[in-house]
Amino acid sequence: MPNSTNLANNPTSTAADFPRRFIAEGDNLDDWSRIEPYFDRLRDRDIENADQLVRWLEDFSELLACVNEVGTDRHVRMTCQTDDPDRKQAFLDFIENIEPKCKPRTFELEVKYAKCPVANQLDGKRYRVLDRSIRASVEIFRDENVPLETEEAKLAQQFQEICGKQTVQFDGTEQTLQQLAAYQERTDRELRKQSWEAGSERRLQDAEALEDIFDQMVAIRRSIAKNADCSDYREFAFKHKQRFDYTPQDCLTFHQAIEEAVVPLLREQEARRKESLAVDPLRPWDLAVDVLSRQPLAPFATADELCRKVSRVFHRVDPEFGRQFDEMSAAGYLDLDSRKGKAPGGYQATYDESRHPFIFMNAVGLQSDVRTMVHEGGHSFHCVAARHDPILSYRSSPIEFAEVASFGMELLSLDELSEFYDEEGIARATRAQLEGIVSLFPWVATIDAFQHFLYTHPNHTRQQRAEHWLDLRRRFGGIVDYSGYEDALRFAWQRQLHLFEVPFYYIEYGIAQLGALQVWRNAAKDRTAAVRAYRNALALGGSRTLPALFEAAGAKFDFSYNTLAPLIDFVRAELAKLPE
Numbered sequence: 001m002p003n004s005t006n007l008a009n010n011p012t013s014t015a016a017d018f019p020r021r022f023i024a025e026g027d028n029l030d031d032w033s034r035i036e037p038y039f040d041r042l043r044d045r046d047i048e049n050a051d052q053l054v055r056w057l058e059d060f061s062e063l064l065a066c067v068n069e070v071g072t073d074r075h076v077r078m079t080c081q082t083d084d085p086d087r088k089q090a091f092l093d094f095i096e097n098i099e100p101k102c103k104p105r106t107f108e109l110e111v112k113y114a115k116c117p118v119a120n121q122l123d124g125k126r127y128r129v130l131d132r133s134i135r136a137s138v139e140i141f142r143d144e145n146v147p148l149e150t151e152e153a154k155l156a157q158q159f160q161e162i163c164g165k166q167t168v169q170f171d172g173t174e175q176t177l178q179q180l181a182a183y184q185e186r187t188d189r190e191l192r193k194q195s196w197e198a199g200s201e202r203r204l205q206d207a208e209a210l211e212d213i214f215d216q217m218v219a220i221r222r223s224i225a226k227n228a229d230c231s232d233y234r235e236f237a238f239k240h241k242q243r244f245d246y247t248p249q250d251c252l253t254f255h256q257a258i259e260e261a262v263v264p265l266l267r268e269q270e271a272r273r274k275e276s277l278a279v280d281p282l283r284p285w286d287l288a289v290d291v292l293s294r295q296p297l298a299p300f301a302t303a304d305e306l307c308r309k310v311s312r313v314f315h316r317v318d319p320e321f322g323r324q325f326d327e328m329s330a331a332g333y334l335d336l337d338s339r340k341g342k343a344p345g346g347y348q349a350t351y352d353e354s355r356h357p358f359i360f361m362n363a364v365g366l367q368s369d370v371r372t373m374v375h376e377g378g379h380s381f382h383c384v385a386a387r388h389d390p391i392l393s394y395r396s397s398p399i400e401f402a403e404v405a406s407f408g409m410e411l412l413s414l415d416e417l418s419e420f421y422d423e424e425g426i427a428r429a430t431r432a433q434l435e436g437i438v439s440l441f442p443w444v445a446t447i448d449a450f451q452h453f454l455y456t457h458p459n460h461t462r463q464q465r466a467e468h469w470l471d472l473r474r475r476f477g478g479i480v481d482y483s484g485y486e487d488a489l490r491f492a493w494q495r496q497l498h499l500f501e502v503p504f505y506y507i508e509y510g511i512a513q514l515g516a517l518q519v520w521r522n523a524a525k526d527r528t529a530a531v532r533a534y535r536n537a538l539a540l541g542g543s544r545t546l547p548a549l550f551e552a553a554g555a556k557f558d559f560s561y562n563t564l565a566p567l568i569d570f571v572r573a574e575l576a577k578l579p580e
């Protein structure tokens with residue numbers, strides 16, 4: 001099993017496959033004094049024709065990739081071993097002493113590009129997406145927003161600090177709210193209720209403090225938008241997130257489609273759960289337990305076993321993916337097992353210079369680990385498929401499509417779960433996956449619609465905020481009864497960290513799921529053709545618009561009822577085929 005020792009032996013400077021052309025061989029960009037001269041050279045270079053501009057853009061990409069490589073490597077090393085102070089210090093050094101110095105210098109080069117008179121001579125087909133991205137970034141930048149963004153980041157840090165301290169005394173020990181959540185899968189209903197109440201009461205203790213932080217954030221975001229000459233923060237966020245291919249109105253259309261096409265299925269699903277559990281009414285602590293009181297699925301015992309089995313899953317989806325995964329494994333680009341000192345969670349990282357993926361996770365033997373593994377696998381295959389491009393931003397796609405790669409791989413892998421389970425296990429895992437998708441859409445609509453309200457009504461009171469939230473819960477929620485827990489419901493939005501930390505980031509999950517479901521439905525008709533289209537779309541990286549990336553994957557980039565409803569019918573039919 002690859003571990004952090006192999007990782008330390010990884011060459012992280014230059015991959016032989018992608019030789020440097022601008023940064024000197026052997027020059028390790030791990031210190032600002034070695035980075036700055038390259039920014040100076042790019043700033044001072046004369047550009048007289050389109051060929052020279054292309055070379056300049058590629059050199060600019062090479063510089064950023066080499067700097068990112070250092071940051072990624074330090075981040076990965078730190079998360080693999082958080083109790084090593086040297087690794088932590090190295091990462092902090094990057095965040096504090098390298099990254100902030102790169103930002104204004106990167107902006108300076110973007111301005112140089114935007115002003116360059118030969119930019120309009122570039123091949124439009126190849127460079128249009130890059131061109132619009134750089135110009136949008138230049139358009140929105142304001143010096144006076146830099147301190148406001150620092151202020152906003154500090155408030156986000158306060159939010160994290162408050163949440164990080166939330167623990168409760170339960171079942172004889174002090175537990176984090178994440179640990180407490182595990183009780184929601186226990187078959188003892190009274191125990192579930194008590195743990196749910198304990199978590200809910202603990203959160204409510206901080207509700208007012210979080211309201212204070214959020215009010216300040218809304219005010220700061222309003223100033224940021226005003227400085228950038230936007231009518232409100234929603235307009236700013238759409239520009240800042242470079243949402244060129246859809247509008248706020250498209251999102252509102254999507255919410256409506258979700259209300260009409262998905263919410264009825266969510267309510268059916270919960271009614272069915274209520275019946276199977278023989279409870280009335282369905283309560284918030286009845287949502288995670290297995291309806292037949294079975295033990296959790298146990299797909300593997302060790303990280304080695306997970307790695308072996310998931311390799312076979314990938315080989316069966318596509319032999320090329322299987323081969324790539326085996327290479328990652330042999331190269332030590334996986335750190336899968338849970339162990340002391342490792343950071344929580346899972347992620348896929350890309351080393352931008354050597355252009356290889358890395359997967360980090362904490363596998364303990366659950367179906368959710370299998371799901372994380374294939375999800376991050378999808379991101380890794382995306383990285384490998386697009387790594388040939390000399391333009392850095394073309395080697396990855398916007399989130400709306402990046403998550404099509406990962407959600408799509410989750411769905412394509414469902415048909416290969418016999419590596420892990422018998423018939424009954426496959427049915428359980430598949431049902432959990434599909435019911436999760438049915439729940440996801442209404443939640444995405446709730447969070448997104450809430451943000452549209454917050455930032456187009458920046459003078460709203462706390463009372464209005466709560467009322468609008470409750471309206472949305474009535475519109476998109478299921479049949480769960482919160483009687484006696486009205487305050488928990490009223491402040492439930494505070495549990496969604498995106499609202500605090502990454503405003504307007506959420507609709508992307510809904511958009512990507514729309515693409516992934518289409519890939520999966522295509523595979524049900526013609527698996528070979530669907531996987532081929534998926535691979536071809538991944539290879540385009542970020543070099544095309546979102547509608548073009550979706551089209552290449554065999555999917556429509558459309559948020560209307562006409563696209564969503566047939567997909568949900570397809571999910572409903574697949575669910576109907578499964579035994580309980």
Ligand SMILES: [Zn+2]
Pocket residue numbers: 375379403406
């Ligand atoms: Zn992902």
